[in-house]
Amino acid sequence: MVDHYPADSRETLRAFVIGTPIRHSRSPMIHSHWLKAFGIDGDYAAIEILEPDFERFMAALKNEGRYRGGNVTIPHKERAFKLADRPDALAEELGAANTLWLEDGLVKATNTDGYGFTANLDQRHPGWDRVSRAVVLGAGGASRAIIQSVRDRGIGEIHVVNRTVARAQELADRFGIRVHAHPIEALPEVMAQAGLFVNTTSLGMEGEGRLDIDFSVMAPQAVVTDIVYVPLETPILAEARQQGFATVDGLGMLLHQAVPGFERWFGRRPEVDETLRDLIVRDMEH
Numbered sequence: 001m002v003d004h005y006p007a008d009s010r011e012t013l014r015a016f017v018i019g020t021p022i023r024h025s026r027s028p029m030i031h032s033h034w035l036k037a038f039g040i041d042g043d044y045a046a047i048e049i050l051e052p053d054f055e056r057f058m059a060a061l062k063n064e065g066r067y068r069g070g071n072v073t074i075p076h077k078e079r080a081f082k083l084a085d086r087p088d089a090l091a092e093e094l095g096a097a098n099t100l101w102l103e104d105g106l107v108k109a110t111n112t113d114g115y116g117f118t119a120n121l122d123q124r125h126p127g128w129d130r131v132s133r134a135v136v137l138g139a140g141g142a143s144r145a146i147i148q149s150v151r152d153r154g155i156g157e158i159h160v161v162n163r164t165v166a167r168a169q170e171l172a173d174r175f176g177i178r179v180h181a182h183p184i185e186a187l188p189e190v191m192a193q194a195g196l197f198v199n200t201t202s203l204g205m206e207g208e209g210r211l212d213i214d215f216s217v218m219a220p221q222a223v224v225t226d227i228v229y230v231p232l233e234t235p236i237l238a239e240a241r242q243q244g245f246a247t248v249d250g251l252g253m254l255l256h257q258a259v260p261g262f263e264r265w266f267g268r269r270p271e272v273d274e275t276l277r278d279l280i281v282r283d284m285e286h
């Protein structure tokens with residue numbers, strides 16, 4: 001249930017993003033854009049919180065009533081989950097939360113990264129989920145949320161490929177029989193006939209080394225996506241596009257993951273449209 005606030009409310013509605021480092025976060029730009037678009041008297045602030053101060057911040061959030069809630073980013077997502085009064089089932093399964101809100105005097109928590117991932121694909125490539133095999137490269141925190149969301153969309157087989165196989169195995173164990181772990185050498189084999197390829201590693205970023213991937217073994221209608229969005233077209237996406245595959249960049253995941261939080265704190269459900277996308281792209285160019 002989302003609260004809707006009366007238009008004549010005089011209280012400025014406040015939310016935050018906390019993390020460290022936080023000054024490069026684009027979340028304030030996203031939420032400020034939506035606040036302005038709706039004409040809501042609200043404020044969304046980036047707050048630098050170091051690890052030793054996190055617990056105190058969580059206590060103040062609950063006791064002081066200054067904020068409706070906020071986002072949590074690196075390195076606090078796991079502790080946000082642990083310290084929240086009521087994490088939901090998504091956060092519980094991931095052991096991490098990125099969105100907090102106050103409700104009935106309690107700090108509630110969820111994780112919207114997986115939602116952001118699937119909502120971006122839904123918007124940019126509808127039908128992406130009508131596939132039976134997905135390959136996820138990487139086994140960190142982002143990978144975890146993506147595997148959860150892809151599994152929840154009913155994709156039959158998910159193959160997690162990672163340099164450190166033990167981390168991929170941990171995710172396979174966590175998510176059950178339809179999720180399988182592999183070393184990087186197994187990529188060509190597990191990519192055969194796959195309909196979705198997701199890069200969740202920093203290999204997509206400039207200056208982070210590269211991996212030559214032969215996408216040609218994938219199903220012809222396959223979609224390739226990357227969660228890295230700087231540059232927008234990562235080397236992995238460029239390669240896939242040159243090989244004739246549909247690609248979806250990672251910027252939309254960042255934009256869409258912000259939607260559920262905004263709706264909780266400010267009472268309106270915002271759109272992820274080209275105006276917002278262009279705003280962030282222009283900012284990235286500076």
Ligand code: ATR
Nearest residue numbers: 138139140141142143162163164167200201202209
């Ligand atoms: P995040 O929370 O953003 O997912 P992370 O937990 O640091 O970040 O995970 C980064 C992922 O990128 C991991 O899967 C990592 O592989 P390892 O588990 O083997 O460390 C992967 N990664 C980073 N640099 C890599 C590289 N040069 N080659 C291959 N994989 C790399």
